[in-house]
Amino acid sequence: MELNNADQKFLFKALDAFDNRILVIDPGYAIKTAIGRDPVIKDEVLTGKQCYQQFYNREKPCDKCPATKVMETGVASVRETQAGNGETGSLACLYSYPVLNEDQSIEMLVIFHFQFPELDGLELELQRSNAFLHKLLQSACDGVIVADKKGKIIIFNDAAAQVSGYSVKEALAGLNIRDIYPEDAVAYDIMAKLRSEEYGGVGKLKKYRIRIVGKNGEHIPISLYAAIIYENGREMGTIGFFHDLRERFHIQSKLEKTQHQLLQSEKMASLGTLAAGVAHQLNNPLGGIILYSKLILEEYDLPQGAQEDLQRILKDAQRGRDTVKALLEFARQSHQSMKPQDMNYIIEQILFLLENQALFQNIRIEKSLSADLPKIIGDPQQLNHVFMNLFLNAAQAMEGHGELTIGSELSNDLDRVIITVQDSGPGIAPKYLPHIFEPFFTTKDQGKGTGLGLSVVFNIVENHGGAISANSQEGQGATFVVELPVMHAPSQGAENEHQDEC
Numbered sequence: 330m331e332l333n334n335a336d337q338k339f340l341f342k343a344l345d346a347f348d349n350r351i352l353v354i355d356p357g358y359a360i361k362t363a364i365g366r367d368p369v370i371k372d373e374v375l376t377g378k379q380c381y382q383q384f385y386n387r388e389k390p391c392d393k394c395p396a397t398k399v400m401e402t403g404v405a406s407v408r409e410t411q412a413g414n415g416e417t418g419s420l421a422c423l424y425s426y427p428v429l430n431e432d433q434s435i436e437m438l439v440i441f442h443f444q445f446p447e448l449d450g451l452e453l454e455l456q457r458s459n460a461f462l463h464k465l466l467q468s469a470c471d472g473v474i475v476a477d478k479k480g481k482i483i484i485f486n487d488a489a490a491q492v493s494g495y496s497v498k499e500a501l502a503g504l505n506i507r508d509i510y511p512e513d514a515v516a517y518d519i520m521a522k523l524r525s526e527e528y529g530g531v532g533k534l535k536k537y538r539i540r541i542v543g544k545n546g547e548h549i550p551i552s553l554y555a556a557i558i559y560e561n562g563r564e565m566g567t568i569g570f571f572h573d574l575r576e577r578f579h580i581q582s583k584l585e586k587t588q589h590q591l592l593q594s595e596k597m598a599s600l601g602t603l604a605a606g607v608a609h610q611l612n613n614p615l616g617g618i619i620l621y622s623k624l625i626l627e628e629y630d631l632p633q634g635a636q637e638d639l640q641r642i643l644k645d646a647q648r649g650r651d652t653v654k655a656l657l658e659f660a661r662q663s664h665q666s667m668k669p670q671d672m673n674y675i676i677e678q679i680l681f682l683l684e685n686q687a688l689f690q691n692i693r694i695e696k697s698l699s700a701d702l703p704k705i706i707g708d709p710q711q712l713n714h715v716f717m718n719l720f721l722n723a724a725q726a727m728e729g730h731g732e733l734t735i736g737s738e739l740s741n742d743l744d745r746v747i748i749t750v751q752d753s754g755p756g757i758a759p760k761y762l763p764h765i766f767e768p769f770f771t772t773k774d775q776g777k778g779t780g781l782g783l784s785v786v787f788n789i790v791e792n793h794g795g796a797i798s799a800n801s802q803e804g805q806g807a808t809f810v811v812e813l814p815v816m817h818a819p820s821q822g823a824e825n826e827h828q829d830e831c
């Protein structure tokens with residue numbers, strides 16, 4: 330645009346009358362000209378000085394400066410700032426526009442500093458209380474979601490973001506309240522409850538437990554307090570405060586598990602005492618029956634029928650003795666020989682013995698043993714007994730055909746060694762699962778199992794400070810998980826301490 334002298338004069342006059350500040354800088358931030366009624370401009374000669382030094386007393390340009398943005402992007406940029414000290418402060422804006430050369434490079438930048446009029450008291454107060462409310466909602470520990478009449482989310486605090494997995498930005502950009510319920514019916518049900526009298530009065534819903542769906546599809550249990558927002562008697566939207574119940578549920582189920590284990594241990598302890606007494610009583614007569622049956626068989630030439638009967642007596646007495654042996658094992662509480670043990674080694678040794686047994690010939694054994702498993706403190710014989718029983722049970726359940734998978738690993742908290750024994754057998758029926766660790770519980774035919782195997786296993790694991798659990802889906806195999814505490818502070822002293830106990 331061509332301007333004659335009079336036009337130029339007029340234009341400068343007009344610009345000088347401008348209440349705010351206009352700067353023209355080169356791409357090196359040096360001020361080329363400054364216009365406006367701003368006192369800073371009137372009092373000093375600015376040309377040639379760096380704008381960031383002059384106005385902000387800085388050593389280098391600020392990253393947030395719109396001029397810097399223009400230089401990076403080549404297009405106009407704007408930044409809101411707070412003028413004044415923030416207390417009384419009114420809003421100001423810095424606009425920056427590029428002036429381009431013919432080759433589109435930046436020749437200079439025009440910066441407008443535009444200050445909005447001071448807010449009056451009431452407006453400022455409103456702005457402040459809005460900011461305070463915003464901070465209040467953001468810092469609340471519980472999730473807060475406000476939605477308009479159509480369900481569009483208009484407030485979504487940090488806690489809501491943390492629980493749901495949606496970022497605040499994502500939620501405000503178009504998430505509908507119905508998206509966080511498993512199905513629309515739940516949202517309608519909540520609205521119906523909110524409008525009814527029964528759940529805390531019309532417009533209110535108190536301590537209501539439901540599940541919401543997180544961004545990753547997880548169903549999250551929450552406790553919800555909700556209310557309808559009314560304006561002049563008309564529904565304007567809803568507000569919901571909610572608390573994540575996952576941690577509470579987790580602790581509750583852990584508590585139930587511990588209580589169950591405690592009951593189981595008490596039951597075991599009393600049964601153990603009883604069993605030990607009975608076992609001792611039975612041991613001697615059974616020993617006598619076996620001894621004298623063998624003597625008669627060896628010394629007398631009995632008729633065929635009598636020999637067979639006596640063989641039967643001997644066999645039954647021997648089975649009785651095996652049961653008594655298992656009972657005594659079950660009742661034994663003392664630690665026999667507590668030493669540092671490598672569980673991988675123990676597992677390998679047992680498998681070496683079992684692999685040659687007929688029952689294991691058609692069983693594929695998969696091992697996934699962690700290479701750097703720390704040692705535990707334990708009695709090798711008793712630990713052998715534990716895994717021998719678990720492997721045998723698995724092989725028996727699979728009737729000699731299937732897959733046995735054995736894993737060892739260190740727990741995430743580095744405190745326990747976890748050994749998993751999984752088979753591809755028929756699994757355990759849910760009605761039997763709570764009883765398998767009880768003494769004499771067996772589903773095997775009479776004479777085939779004593780039902781003492783797992784109860785002995787349970788006792789041994791417990792005496793080692795560990796825990797055992799079983800889970801199974803009927804028809805999909807069974808998994809036994811044994812957890813044993815890691816040997817801590819593997820100092821000489823600690824090892825000796827345990828050895829002294831033996």
Ligand SMILES: Nc1ncnc2c1ncn2[C@@H]1O[C@H](COP(=O)(O)OP(=O)(O)OP(=O)(O)O)[C@@H](O)[C@H]1O
Nearest residue numbers: 722723726756765771772773778779780782783807
């Ligand atoms: N891996 C498994 N798969 C399916 N069921 C199992 C498994 N392990 C144990 N069970 C069930 O648990 C019951 C109890 O097991 P436990 O080892 O205590 O006794 P048992 O095996 O029946 O008898 P014994 O150990 O004297 O041979 C078994 O009878 C069986 O019903």
Ligand SMILES: [Mg+2]
Nearest residue numbers: 718722782783
């Ligand atoms: Mg068994």
